[in-house]
Amino acid sequence: MSPLIEVRGLSYRYEDGTLALNGVDFRMEPGESVALLGPNGSGKTTFVLHLNGLLRGEGSIQVCGLPVEKPNLPAIRRKLGVVFQDSDNQLFMPTVVEDVAFGLLNLGMENEAALSKARAALETVAMSAAESKAPYHLSAGEKKRVAIAGVLAMEPEILVLDEPTTFLDPPGHRSLAELLAQLPQSKIVITHDSRLAAALCKRAVFFERGQIAAEGPVDSIVARFGWDVSWERTKLRS
Amino acid sequence: MRHLALERWARGSSPLHHRDPRAKIVALLVFLIALATDSHGLPWFALGLVVLLVTALLWARIPVWGALARAGIVLPFSAVFAAVSWLAGDPARGAPLAMKSYLSALAVLVVTSTTPLPVLLRGLEAMGAPSFLLDVGQFLHRYFFVISEEAQRMNQAAVARGVSGRQWGFGGPVFRASAGALAVLFGRSYGRAGDIHRAMLARGFDGRFRPLRTLRFQRADLLFTAVASLAPIAMRLAVERALA
Numbered sequence: 244m245s246p247l248i249e250v251r252g253l254s255y256r257y258e259d260g261t262l263a264l265n266g267v268d269f270r271m272e273p274g275e276s277v278a279l280l281g282p283n284g285s286g287k288t289t290f291v292l293h294l295n296g297l298l299r300g301e302g303s304i305q306v307c308g309l310p311v312e313k314p315n316l317p318a319i320r321r322k323l324g325v326v327f328q329d330s331d332n333q334l335f336m337p338t339v340v341e342d343v344a345f346g347l348l349n350l351g352m353e354n355e356a357a358l359s360k361a362r363a364a365l366e367t368v369a370m371s372a373a374e375s376k377a378p379y380h381l382s383a384g385e386k387k388r389v390a391i392a393g394v395l396a397m398e399p400e401i402l403v404l405d406e407p408t409t410f411l412d413p414p415g416h417r418s419l420a421e422l423l424a425q426l427p428q429s430k431i432v433i434t435h436d437s438r439l440a441a442a443l444c445k446r447a448v449f450f451e452r453g454q455i456a457a458e459g460p461v462d463s464i465v466a467r468f469g470w471d472v473s474w475e476r477t478k479l480r481s
Numbered sequence: 482m483r484h485l486a487l488e489r490w491a492r493g494s495s496p497l498h499h500r501d502p503r504a505k506i507v508a509l510l511v512f513l514i515a516l517a518t519d520s521h522g523l524p525w526f527a528l529g530l531v532v533l534l535v536t537a538l539l540w541a542r543i544p545v546w547g548a549l550a551r552a553g554i555v556l557p558f559s560a561v562f563a564a565v566s567w568l569a570g571d572p573a574r575g576a577p578l579a580m581k582s583y584l585s586a587l588a589v590l591v592v593t594s595t596t597p598l599p600v601l602l603r604g605l606e607a608m609g610a611p612s613f614l615l616d617v618g619q620f621l622h623r624y625f626f627v628i629s630e631e632a633q634r635m636n637q638a639a640v641a642r643g644v645s646g647r648q649w650g651f652g653g654p655v656f657r658a659s660a661g662a663l664a665v666l667f668g669r670s671y672g673r674a675g676d677i678h679r680a681m682l683a684r685g686f687d688g689r690f691r692p693l694r695t696l697r698f699q700r701a702d703l704l705f706t707a708v709a710s711l712a713p714i715a716m717r718l719a720v721e722r723a724l725a
Contacts, residue, residue: 292679295683297682320682320684321685324683324684325680327676327679327683332673332676332679333680335623335680340693341693345686346685348691348692349684349687354693354695357693397685
């Protein structure tokens with residue numbers, strides 16, 4: 244079976260000379276979900292921005308059998324949806340439903356069909372009631388759900404989530420995790436939350452200084468790199 | 482984040498808010514032409530137009546004093562031209578100039594505070610305005626909010642570290658650092674604008690905004706266009722006849 248994503252020897256240097264990715268090899272099979280763990284600045288977000296051609300580095304990338312090259316970008320961006328860390332950057336249309344339909348209209352869909360799909364996506368994330376609201380009137384959790392709806396509406400095969408629980412309170416965190424667990428798409432989840440990683444993915448990839456330092460079952464990667472917040476093991480001065 | 486009053490007002494609901502943007506644009510153009518070409522009965526005609534605009538504000542449930550104050554933003558600019566006219570030995574031109582510019586600004590404000598900018602741009606597009614200019618307008622509108630939000634965040638951070646309003650004043654310690662803060666503001670806004678653009682590209686944006694809902698010009702819009710366009714013309718004719 245051909246892989247869903249195959250990356251070989253990916254390297255990328257920012258304009259200021261920082262080497263953000265250094266020879267990354269990555270493979271993801273159909274139906275699989277993978278957690279990307281690692282310190283801030285280790286290259287996780289830079290890596291996923293290459294998967295739909297938002298950044299172009301050296302090396303080869305294939306998504307759903309398509310090389311990530313300019314002529315394939317519209318098809319790839321339909322197959323691989325990215326939910327960005329800061330929802331405020333993703334929501335820019337005047338109303339929620341217009342924002343969710345934004346990607347569909349860009350695909351050339353007729354208005355009525357786009358409206359109906361946008362409404363269905365809002366229903367999936369339990370945000371139908373906010374259809375006519377301005378996105379900036381929503382709470383952080385609601386914004387995240389609408390951002391996810393905007394991507395789901397395009398019916399992607401792969402969902403990339405960049406730190407999806409950032410800015411969320413514990414109930415929002417829990418309900419988002421439940422929502423994500425129900426979605427049938429393959430997922431790449433960038434997170435610092437080992438419990439979310441374990442709930443959504445079986446495999447984890449650990450990034451360090453622009454390279455993949457290790458990969459394997461989520462629990463073993465978390466244990467190996469001490470990537471959980473265990474207050475019992477933390478000595479705090481009282 | 483606080484958002485601009487205009488943006489908040491434009492999201493309101495009233496019969497005026499529900500009118501097709503093209504109807505409001507046509508009425509605005511007629512208003513501006515009637516005002517700009519008047520040369521005789523201005524004080525009385527201007528009074529009539531103020532009544533007309535205040536009626537529109539009340540109808541749209543927009544705070545009248547807030548709108549009147551905001552339209553005053555043009556006065557410093559028109560005051561410069563009024564001063565130039567006065568210095569050039571034509572003081573009689575100064576007051577009409579200031580009056581016309583204020584009323585024009587108030588009329589534009591009535592339209593923009595009852596029509597969200599993207600809808601207004603869609604109306605202009607439907608009337609044949611170049612789509613490139615309109616897309617630039619939409620981007621400017623979006624990035625204005627980006628800069629405004631970044632400025633509010635920076636201000637909160639400064640206040641949280643003990644900066645008082647007085648220190649922002651001319652000659653204050655913070656004033657001296659404000660040039661650097663301004664550079665940081667634009668740097669941060671530029672970075673955030675890049676993130677937003679990336680998020681748009683990720684959902685297939687190809688440089689052109691596509692509206693979800695098409696505009697529908699209904700019978701009520703036609704009636705509104707006729708009444709709103711004829712009102713300033715009728716007012717001007719009545720004033721001119723009375724003064725003749």
